[in-house]
Amino acid sequence: xxxxxxxxxxxxxxxxxxxxxxxxxxxxxxxxxxxxxxxxxxxxxxxxxxxxxxxxxxxxxxxxxxxxxxxxxxxxxxxxxxxxxxxxxxxxxxxxxxxxxxxxxxxxxxxxx
Amino acid sequence: xxxxxxxxxxxxxxxxxxxxxxxxxxxxxxxxxxxxxxxxxxxxxxxxxxxxxxxxxxxxxxxxxxxxxxxxxxxxxxxxxxxxxxxxxxxxxxxxxxxxxxxxxxxxxxxxx
Numbered sequence: 001x002x003x004x005x006x007x008x009x010x011x012x013x014x015x016x017x018x019x020x021x022x023x024x025x026x027x028x029x030x031x032x033x034x035x036x037x038x039x040x041x042x043x044x045x046x047x048x049x050x051x052x053x054x055x056x057x058x059x060x061x062x063x064x065x066x067x068x069x070x071x072x073x074x075x076x077x078x079x080x081x082x083x084x085x086x087x088x089x090x091x092x093x094x095x096x097x098x099x100x101x102x103x104x105x106x107x108x109x110x111x112x113x
Numbered sequence: 114x115x116x117x118x119x120x121x122x123x124x125x126x127x128x129x130x131x132x133x134x135x136x137x138x139x140x141x142x143x144x145x146x147x148x149x150x151x152x153x154x155x156x157x158x159x160x161x162x163x164x165x166x167x168x169x170x171x172x173x174x175x176x177x178x179x180x181x182x183x184x185x186x187x188x189x190x191x192x193x194x195x196x197x198x199x200x201x202x203x204x205x206x207x208x209x210x211x212x213x214x215x216x217x218x219x220x221x222x223x224x225x226x
Contacts, residue, residue, distance in 0.1 A: 042200050042216035043156060056213055090155060097212060100146045100204070104155035 004105035006091050012111045015081060021108045023074040023091030031055075031097045032074045034066060035090040037107070043090055049074060050097050081112045115139050115205045117217035124223045125191055133186045133220045135201035143204040143212070145177050145184045150219075151197045159186065159199075188222075196224045 004025045013019050023032065031050050035043035047066040048056035054066065063085075065077040074091055088109055092102040117137045125131040135145065144163035148156040162168055162177035162184060174187040188195055201217040 040219075040221075042219050045213050045215075048213060058213075092156075100144060100161045100202075100214070101158045102156075102214065104157065106155050 004091055004093055004103050006089075006105035006108050008108055009106065010109045010111075012113060013078065013081065014113055015083070017081075018077070018079045020078065021076040021089055021091075021110075023076075023105055024072055025093045025103070025105075026072055027093065027095075027103065028071075029093035029095050029103070030071060031094045031099075032068065033092040033094075033102065034074065034076050035092065035104075037088045037090055047076075048097070055097065078110075081110075083112050086110055086112045115203060115215045117201055117203060117215065119199075119201055119217045119220045121218065122221045122223070124225060126225050127191055127193060129191050130187065130189045131191060131222065133188075133199050133201075133222065135184050135186075135217055137182050137184075137201070137203050137217075139182075139203055139205070142179060142182075145175075146202045146214070147173075147175055147186045148200045148202060148216070149197050150200065154197075156200065191224050193224050193226070196222060198222070 007022045034046040037043045045058050046060045049068045052068045063080045067075040088107045090107045091105040094102045119135045146161040147159040150156040160175040167176045172189045177184040198219045198221050200219045202214045204212050205215045
């Protein structure tokens, strides 16, 4: 199984809503990532977890809150988002932080109204 | 800091060969990788070069010259399905214990019949 799954595929939320994005992998990978991608731009790193501990927070606003409940799951909790937060949110995993090959999930297309 | 430069767009004919270049500036270097992303899809890992030279995987090859801070992705026998965005990426040392991947701005490859 070389798949990273993400739910939901699409999400529309208002600026006062609270929602969560979910990501799951069963490849035994110990590093997991959240990226944000705007149209025609490269993925932009948000958070990195290594062995279920937050390793990197790329100065992301606190309205985005990551969580890694176990080695297979990664969540991104959203609260009080802004319209400019509308983007494709990608989850990825790799065997470890030192391994270049990252496996990406299909992403969640988020629209903030 | 890190920076990567690659052409924004390349057009080629089906069956032909195309080369996508990437130049980088890094404070440390841990290797160059390439990802492919179709419109609406997730990035997928193509290749990784840590040492100078050419790595071949089927129709795709990747080259690295560390002395020139330069690499390229070579796509042969182009097919319509190769129309996608291609990103080069390098590893950036975030802290003494964590590193992250930085993506170039991407090259949009369009294949004409």
